[in-house]
Amino acid sequence: MLLADFGTTYSKFTDSSKGSKPYIRETKSLPRDLHVDIATGHNGKRFSTSYINELTALAKGGESRIATGSFTLLDCGSRDTKFIRYENGKLADMGWNAECGASMGFTIELLERYYDIDFTTLTPPATCFSITCGVLGMSHIFDEITTGVSETEAVAKFVKSIAINAFRFAGEPVTLHLSGGLCDNPLFVKSFPCEVISLGRYVLLDGIKKIAEGQT
Amino acid sequence: MGIAKTDLATLNNLPASARVGIVGVPPLQVIHAISGKTIFDLDEPIVRQNIEETILYLPRVYCAILRTVMLNSMHLDLDVIVIDVGAGKCDAALHVAAILCDRLDIPVIQTRNNDDLDFGTPLCDSRMNLVEKITAICTGVQHPQPHIRHASCHPTAGFWGVPPRDFSILKLFPDTTHVFGWTRCMENKTPDNWELETLVNPDIPTIFFSQSFCAKTAMAKHLASRHSRGLFLDSDVTAGSSTRAKIQAFLELSGVTHASC
Numbered sequence: 001m002l003l004a005d006f007g008t009t010y011s012k013f014t015d016s017s018k019g020s021k022p023y024i025r026e027t028k029s030l031p032r033d034l035h036v037d038i039a040t041g042h043n044g045k046r047f048s049t050s051y052i053n054e055l056t057a058l059a060k061g062g063e064s065r066i067a068t069g070s071f072t073l074l075d076c077g078s079r080d081t082k083f084i085r086y087e088n089g090k091l092a093d094m095g096w097n098a099e100c101g102a103s104m105g106f107t108i109e110l111l112e113r114y115y116d117i118d119f120t121t122l123t124p125p126a127t128c129f130s131i132t133c134g135v136l137g138m139s140h141i142f143d144e145i146t147t148g149v150s151e152t153e154a155v156a157k158f159v160k161s162i163a164i165n166a167f168r169f170a171g172e173p174v175t176l177h178l179s180g181g182l183c184d185n186p187l188f189v190k191s192f193p194c195e196v197i198s199l200g201r202y203v204l205l206d207g208i209k210k211i212a213e214g215q216t
Numbered sequence: 217m218g219i220a221k222t223d224l225a226t227l228n229n230l231p232a233s234a235r236v237g238i239v240g241v242p243p244l245q246v247i248h249a250i251s252g253k254t255i256f257d258l259d260e261p262i263v264r265q266n267i268e269e270t271i272l273y274l275p276r277v278y279c280a281i282l283r284t285v286m287l288n289s290m291h292l293d294l295d296v297i298v299i300d301v302g303a304g305k306c307d308a309a310l311h312v313a314a315i316l317c318d319r320l321d322i323p324v325i326q327t328r329n330n331d332d333l334d335f336g337t338p339l340c341d342s343r344m345n346l347v348e349k350i351t352a353i354c355t356g357v358q359h360p361q362p363h364i365r366h367a368s369c370h371p372t373a374g375f376w377g378v379p380p381r382d383f384s385i386l387k388l389f390p391d392t393t394h395v396f397g398w399t400r401c402m403e404n405k406t407p408d409n410w411e412l413e414t415l416v417n418p419d420i421p422t423i424f425f426s427q428s429f430c431a432k433t434a435m436a437k438h439l440a441s442r443h444s445r446g447l448f449l450d451s452d453v454t455a456g457s458s459t460r461a462k463i464q465a466f467l468e469l470s471g472v473t474h475a476s477c
Contacts, residue, residue, distance in 0.1 A: 055465035080458065091469040094447065096458040 001212060005204040006041035009078035009106060010181060012205050016212055022202045038208050042079055052208045055094055059084045061207030065199055072173035075203065076166055076182040078105040083170040097169055104162045105182050107138065115151045119187040125153060128161040137161060156187060163191035179203035218243035223325040230296065237292060239285050240300030240309060241407040243329045247360045255358045256292055259284065263291040267453055273315055279429045280381040280453040282312045289316055296323045304329040304407035306431055335362040335405045340395035343369035346386040349395065350379050353403045363403065373472045374422030377436060381427060382455045388463045390472060414439065421445040421470035423463060428452040445470060
C-alpha cells in the first residue's frame with residue numbers, strides 16, 4: 001500500500017506492504033498522473049484514493065513516535081506550521097497556522113540559496129526581529145542589511161524570529177517535539193528557547209501508516 | 217428602554233410594503249412593530265456583490281459580519297434599518313450604525329435589547345443538522361413566538377459562539393451538537409444575557425468559535441483554555457482549508473464522528 005505526505009515543496013513516500021524505508025521527492029517533479037492509496041498533506045487530495053487530514057496525521061504520528069502521553073508536537077513545513085498537544089494520552093489543544101505562519105520554511109530555503117548560507121555553521125544570534133510571517137519578515141532582513149549587518153547575520157536573526165514565533169504558537173512548552181523539513185536546519189532547531197527533540201520529516205507519514213494499520 | 221418612543225412610532229407607521237433591515241436581535245417591541253413587513257437579516261450574506269466594496273466605508277481588517285451588514289445595506293433598497301447596539305450586540309455595531317446613518321438616506325434606528333424574558337433553547341439542544349439548526353435560530357429572531365418544542369438529544373459535541381459568516385463550517389459537526397454562546401442567547405431572545413452566553417457543557421468536546429476581529433474572540437479563547445476538551449477557532453469572511461481541518465481533526469481525535477449522529 002503506497003502512502004504519501006504531499007507537502008508544498010517536498011513529498012514523502014513509503015510502501016507499507018513492502019516495509020521499505022521512506023523516501024522524499026521534490027513535489028514539483030512528481031508526475032501528474034501519480035496515484036497513491038492513502039495521502040495527507042497540502043497536495044494530497046488530488047493524488048490519492050483516500051485522504052487523511054494533516055492534523056489527524058500529525059497527531060497519530062506523534063502517538064506512534066513519542067512514548068510519553070503528554071507532549072507538544074510542532075510541525076514546521078514549507079507552507080505552514082501546525083501543532084498538537086496531548087495531556088495524559090488525550091488531545092488537549094491544536095493549531096494550524098496557514099496565514100501568519102505562512103511560507104516560513106519556503107522563505108528560509110529561498111534565503112539559503114540566494115545568499116549561499118550554510119546553516120550548519122551558524123549559531124543563533126542574541127536578538128531577533130518582531131515578525132508576523134515569513135513573507136512580511138523579509139523586509140526586516142533588507143532593513144538590517146542597510147544598517148551594516150552582514151547578510152548572514154540578518155538571515156540568522158530572521159530564522160531565530162521564526163523559531164520564536166513557532167514556539168509561542170505551540171504554547172511555549174518546556175520540551176518541544178519538532179517535525180517537518182525545518183528539522184534539517186540546525187540553526188532553526190538551536191534557535192528555540194526550550195529543549196527540542198527533532199523527529200524528522202516522516203512523522204505525518206508514520207501517522208497515516210498507523211491509521212492504515214488500524215483500518216486493515 | 218430598548219427603543220425610543222419616536223423610533224417605535226416610526227416603525228409602527230411603516231406601510232405594509234416596507235422593507236426593513238435588522239441587525240442583531242431587535243427587542244420584542246420592534247419585532248411586533250415590523251411584523252408583516254418584509255424583513256432582511258442584514259447579518260447574513262444576502263446580496264452577491266463583492267464584500268470588498270465595503271472598504272469605501274469600513275476597514276478591510278474588520279468583523280466580517282458587520283462588513284456583510286454594510287454590503288447588504290448598500291444594495292437592498294431598504295426603507296429603514298433597525299440595528300441593535302450595546303451589550304446585546306457589540307460596540308462595533310454602534311460604530312457601524314453611526315456610519316450607516318451618515319451614509320444612507322433612510323432612518324437608521326438604534327435599539328438596546330435588554331429583554332429578559334426567557335423563551336427557552338429547544339433548538340440548541342435538539343438533534344438536527346447544525347446548518348439547519350442555526351438557520352432556524354437566526355430565522356426565529358424575526359418572530360415574536362417561541363420555537364416549537366424539540367426533544368433534547370444526548371450531546372456528543374458543542375458549538376459555542378455567534379452564527380458564523382460562513383455556514384459551511386457547520387456541516388462538519390454531528391447532528392448531536394449542542395449550541396452555546398450568543399447563538400443560544402439568540403434563541404432565548406435575550407441577547408444581553410451574560411450568564412447564558414458563558415454557559416458551557418464541560419463534558420463534551422466543544423469548539424469555541426468567533427469571527428475574526430470580533431470582541432468576543434477574547435472570551436472564546438478564554439473559555440476554550442478553561443475547558444478540558446475545548447478548541448478555540450476563529451474565521452474571517454470564508455473558512456479556509458486549515459479552519460476546516462482543525463474542526464475535523466478536533467472532532468475526530470476527540471472521538472466524535474458523524475457516525476454517532
